[in-house]
Amino acid sequence: MSDKRDIRSLSYEQMRREMEIIGEKPFRADQLFDWLHNKKVTDFSLMTNLSGKFRDKISEKFEIYCTKPVKVLVSGLDGTRKYIHRLHDGNVIETVLLKYDYGNTVCISSQVGCRMGCRFCASTIDGLARNLTAGEMAGQVYSVENDIGERVSHIVVMGSGEPLDNYENFTDFIELVNEKKGANISCRNITASTCGIVPKMYELADRKYAITLALSLHATTDEKRRQIMPVANKYSLEEILDACRYYFDRTGRRITFEYSLIEGVNDTDEDAQGLIRIAGSVNSHINLIPVNPIAERSYRATGPKAALALKNKLEKNHINVTIRREMGRDISASCGQLRRSFINDTDTGDQNA
Ligand code: SAH
Numbered sequence: 001m002s003d004k005r006d007i008r009s010l011s012y013e014q015m016r017r018e019m020e021i022i023g024e025k026p027f028r029a030d031q032l033f034d035w036l037h038n039k040k041v042t043d044f045s046l047m048t049n050l051s052g053k054f055r056d057k058i059s060e061k062f063e064i065y066c067t068k069p070v071k072v073l074v075s076g077l078d079g080t081r082k083y084i085h086r087l088h089d090g091n092v093i094e095t096v097l098l099k100y101d102y103g104n105t106v107c108i109s110s111q112v113g114c115r116m117g118c119r120f121c122a123s124t125i126d127g128l129a130r131n132l133t134a135g136e137m138a139g140q141v142y143s144v145e146n147d148i149g150e151r152v153s154h155i156v157v158m159g160s161g162e163p164l165d166n167y168e169n170f171t172d173f174i175e176l177v178n179e180k181k182g183a184n185i186s187c188r189n190i191t192a193s194t195c196g197i198v199p200k201m202y203e204l205a206d207r208k209y210a211i212t213l214a215l216s217l218h219a220t221t222d223e224k225r226r227q228i229m230p231v232a233n234k235y236s237l238e239e240i241l242d243a244c245r246y247y248f249d250r251t252g253r254r255i256t257f258e259y260s261l262i263e264g265v266n267d268t269d270e271d272a273q274g275l276i277r278i279a280g281s282v283n284s285h286i287n288l289i290p291v292n293p294i295a296e297r298s299y300r301a302t303g304p305k306a307a308l309a310l311k312n313k314l315e316k317n318h319i320n321v322t323i324r325r326e327m328g329r330d331i332s333a334s335c336g337q338l339r340r341s342f343i344n345d346t347d348t349g350d351q352n353a
Contacts, residue, residue: 005062092112098327109161113130190212202246215258258287
């Protein structure tokens with residue numbers, strides 16, 4: 001591992017300034033940005049319209065922090081692809097491609113691991129290893145595009161990690177992929193999910209990006225939420241919902257509430273009433289997601305019948321709600337489970353994993 005900077009994390013403006021610093025012409029910034037963010041090459045040696053001398057000069061200072069696919073699982077049912085990407089320092093992360101009618105969606109990780117401690121989530125079991133750079137977040141999208149030979153139109157920041165716990169890199173990433181001279185992905189096609197880091201929700205709202213904010217709700221009282229999400233000890237639901245209302249006021253974007261259904265824990269009648277109360281007080285949409293059980297915990301998913309009954313009850317009360325369709329059922333490991341099994345397999349010497 002070197003201590004060179006990640007060139008893919010530089011905004012176009014920063015790239016221009018860097019060229020000035022090293023005494024190069026401004027058009028060099030355009031060329032580099034084009035190679036990195038349009039042609040999406042991952043090696044300076046492939047930048048064929050740049051002289052060897054210039055490439056050497058750049059690589060003295062910078063590196064392209066790689067996101068190298070080292071394992072890909074492909075669903076035979078719906079074309080979902082789950083990737084393990086290896087980073088330049090040897091860490092590995094998960095990325096998922098979801099093929100929808102409206103386009104290709106990539107679900108990216110925002111950190112290596114996570115320190116939020118949600119009880120039902122595999123990503124957080126070993127804590128946080130490090131933050132991802134903006135370039136490493138974008139690199140996951142580009143790597144998938146290179147793999148499938150198609151453009152990605154939508155991004156969801158719902159893989160491992162808490163984006164608002166890596167706020168600067170996360171917002172740099174939004175601006176990077178939104179850049180007209182680069183990937184040019186519309187903010188309207190980007191969704192970021194948070195467990196509810198209130199001060200950062202306000203900061204994000206003030207940036208007025210048109211991205212959708214998803215809030216991991218998962219419980220409708222502070223007491224219950226604290227049992228499954230330690231972050232609830234820091235911020236109350238009322239504070240979080242105020243921040244959600246502020247987000248809508250500033251951006252005009254409806255909040256998505258994510259609600260992972262855990263049998264006997266958050267799927268009772270009382271919970272339904274709580275959801276009606278909460279969703280009725282925020283311009284929002286609820287996504288019900290049967291929890292994906294993880295080996296390390298005993299939580300079970302609410303069954304399909306009970307999930308449907310809950311959905312109907314909410315709809316009767318004029319709440320916008322969908323049950324999230326499960327993608328890639330035949331390659332089911334996700335939410336940090338694929339990464340954990342990959343690391344465990346390689347630790348025990350199974351290099352083919
Ligand atoms: N840190 C962010 C984003 C990461 S996870 C957040 O908390 O929102 C994206 C979503 O998947 C979150 O709603 C998270 O609570 C949910 N999730 C995590 N593990 C899950 C599991 N095993 N089953 C269902 N949903 C899960």
